Amino acid sequence: MTEPARWSLRRIVNVSVAAVALFSLAAIVVGGFALTNLSDVRKRVVDRIDPALLQSLRLEAALVDQETGVRGYVLGAQTDLLRPFIGGVEAQQDAVGQLEDLVTDLPAAQTNLRQVTERMELWRTTYAEPTIAAVEATGRPADSTIRLGQAAFDRVRAALNRVQDNLVDARESAVASLGTSETTLNVVCVVIAAGFVLIVLALAFVLRTTALRPVSRLAEEVRTVAGGDFEHEVERSGPREIRELGADVNRMRERILHELAALREAHAVLDARTQDLERSNQELEQFAYVASHDLQEPLRKVASFCQLLERRYAGQLDERADQYIGFAVDGAKRMQVLINDLLAFSRVGRIVREPTVVSCDAVLEQATANLATAIEQTGASVTSDDLPEVNAEVPLLTTVFQNLIGNALKFHGDAPPQVHVGVRPVEDGFWEFSIADNGIGIDPEYAERIFVIFQRLHNKADYPGTGIGLAMCRKIIEYHGGTIWLDTSVESGSRFCFTLPVLADPEPPEDPKTPEEEDTDG
Structure with missing residues (x-):
């Protein structure tokens, strides 16, 4: 396997990103599983067991209403006293129906709930309904049967207590599972956080060792070369790209050394040619100035004599002669203007003020x-x-x-x-x-x-x-x-x-006045 220090920078980055991605995926899966388990347990407690306990209490209240209604009718022989019995029957049916849906995953509770239903049905058929019929027939209380009905109802209550015990046990177990799931989730979160910290530290160490440190070393080497030490050879280390860059700098350094050697060889010749060129330029500027200046005198003489010819012999010669003299005067004047302009042009930059x-x-x-x-x-x-x-x-x-x-x-x-x-x-x-x-x-x-x-x-x-x-x-x-x-x-x-x-350092205005001084002056 290739040494990490010789990996390419792209490979180092790809491996680092892959490691972070794999750990993130594992963290998502484990964290999601723990969170799902916690949610399932919470839903079991909140959506099934707690409502089942509530319905068991409703069922108990419905059964008590039935027993109370029958007891009151037997003692008082009044029809109005049967209303709790009738309402309790309806409430029992509703509570039993909902309980059956809520305890489908609790076999013991289902068995005990069937016993409650069966024993309650037995209580109604063997005691409640015959007793109610007897009281209706005689119109008199039948309190002698109350003890018999009480014994049958106690068996119903015992079955109902077992249902409630089953639900309480299930809730305690679910609450314990909920605590366990919560603890597991906390542990998973701590492990994920610690894992991320360790991965970040590991990646930082790897990147610093395999990438940043070689880059910093290369930068120092390059600065040494850039400072003028072209004899200094750049050390090549680190990822492939950085090693190749160091090799490129070395090749550039060697090329510069070669060119510097060639320049030193040509420097002497160049200095001589530069001196010759400067001397030639000075001589050329001096020649232009002297030539322009020295042309002034003969040109002024030509112009003066042409003007004398024009004034003295104007009209004495033929028209063509006058025209020729005019051409000569005009040409001399324009030549003077041209020489003056050339003289001014040659002076720009030569006479430095x-x-x-x-x-x-x-x-x-x-x-x-x-x-x-x-x-x-x-x-x-x-x-x-x-x-x-x-x-x-x-x-x-x-x-x-x-x-x-x-x-x-x-x-x-x-x-x-x-x-x-x-x-x-x-x-x-x-x-x-x-x-x-x-x-x-x-x-x-x-x-x-x-x-x-x-x-x-x-x-x-x-x-x-x-x-x-x-x-x-x-x-x-x-x-x-x-x-x-x-x-x-x-x-x-x-x-x-x-x-x-623009002026580099403009002078500030002298004696600036404050607003109070300006008001005073006004």
């Missing part, structure tokens, strides 16, 4: 002030909720608000632009800002494309711009730990949303 607690209301006010001319020209309305304070670099956050509101002013429809800046708290400790407008809107299929640098959805002749603004907004928001997206659920206009972290 210490974030400060800034009021978004103040940032929004600065952004709208920068856009005052566009707001006035378009007749726009810019509203906002009460905006919170956040940790941010003020120039960068101002750029976000200015770009998003500027796009709302640029891409407006026939009606004057209406821009609303909203905010609400969301889960995970973030504020969600939203900038909604009533403009021409953006097709949901372009929700990601618009955040890619240089991506435009409209012709630059219709809507000027470099295609860098939204890409810069995404870079700034992600630099501050948030995200930005286009809300594609709006049906008209457009709605941009972005998140910023």
Whole structure:
């Protein structure tokens, strides 16, 4: 037979459940038998013997009534005195009928009851009825016969006493059996309770020894490995599932050791490549900044001389020459704007300033002030909720608000632009800002494309711009730990949303006043 410690956990549980089920079934059978026996004895006493005793008393009363009625008639010779005799006969018949049904399991009582009936019938035929007939015939008392009738009735009473003795004996025996059954039931209940306690203790011991202790040991071993000691081999013991789990942990540990060895071998190469990559990124950022900055001077010179040509020779050359000069001036200006935007884009995250607690209301006010001319020209309305304070670099956050509101002013429809800046708290400790407008809107299929640098959805002749603004907004928001997206659920206009972290430790309000102080101030 396999050792219990090597059983599977399922087998241990099944055997435990089977043991509890078998004991429960045995307890139900034994307890049910004892309870049934107790119920049977109780029913015998309550439903048969006690009613039989009651009927025997009724029978005794009926017999006494008959004897009393005859005695009174013999002494008084009055017909009314026979009423107890007549009623006693009827009561006797009823009591005997019920007694016969109740003493079917008492042979001695049945025999004595038949003797009572027979002797009573003999008393009536040999004494009561002849005496009554004689008194009726003479009309005079016949007290001389009373002694004869008394002797016959004593024999009836003796038989009835034997019936009652039989019933009393049967009741005492039944009561004794009832006590025995009750004691047996109590013993059975105690044995069942003790058995359940022993089974529970045994099962607890078996489960603790064969399942819980190996699981706890395995957990300690696994925690040792999880703590970083990958050289520690997990001991395998207990049920089959736990042993297999220990083997799996060992295989995982060995695989981790192998991978760690491979990682250590590649670590040196990776460090060198990381340093090269960081150096390349720094050189690339520096090149982008220097290239953008150094392009400004020759571009300004080109733009200046093109503008001089436009002013000095306007109208002196043919119309096509004027058009070419205009193209050159416009191209130079757009190139300046593009270089400036590229320069600003390259600076995001490269020039690190210490974030400060800034009021978004103040940032929004600065952004709208920068856009005052566009707001006035378009007749726009810019509203906002009460905006919170956040940790941010003020120039960068101002750029976000200015770009998003500027796009709302640029891409407006026939009606004057209406821009609303909203905010609400969301889960995970973030504020969600939203900038909604009533403009021409953006097709949901372009929700990601618009955040890619240089991506435009409209012709630059219709809507000027470099295609860098939204890409810069995404870079700034992600630099501050948030995200930005286009809300594609709006049906008209457009709605941009972005998140910023809530202040970690907001400062409490200064000098809070009690209600009494406020009332005093009022």
